[in-house]
Amino acid sequence: MTIIKKPWVTEKSGYGTAGGKYTFMVQSGATKPEIRKAVKEIYKVDVVDVNVVNRPPKQKKFRGVRGGFQEGYRKAIVTLKEGQKIDIQ
DSSP, X not given: OOXXXXXXXXXHHHHHGGGTEXXXXXXXXXXXHHHHHXXXXXXXXXXXXXXXXXXXXXXXXXXXXXXXXXXXXXXXXEXXXXXXXXXOO
16 A cells, blocks of 8 residues: 555645645555655655645535535645755656
8 A cells, every 4th residue: 555646736736846845645544654754765855844634525516416525635745855856747
């Protein structure tokens, strides 16, 4: 089981890369130490800080009738040691 699913590439997360902050979509049960270790192993960088954001599922309706849920997710904002960077494309 991989802790990191994929990099989270949006315009807002792109602003953080200048400050050494990178955003990743992670498994729902992942802890901060697990995320730190996974990023260090995959990208060979030193992680200074890890912040985690949980977004719960949202209920959606289509024309007021059909119901469903938009999937929830967990993302991690990882701060790297100064001078290091990750090449995410």
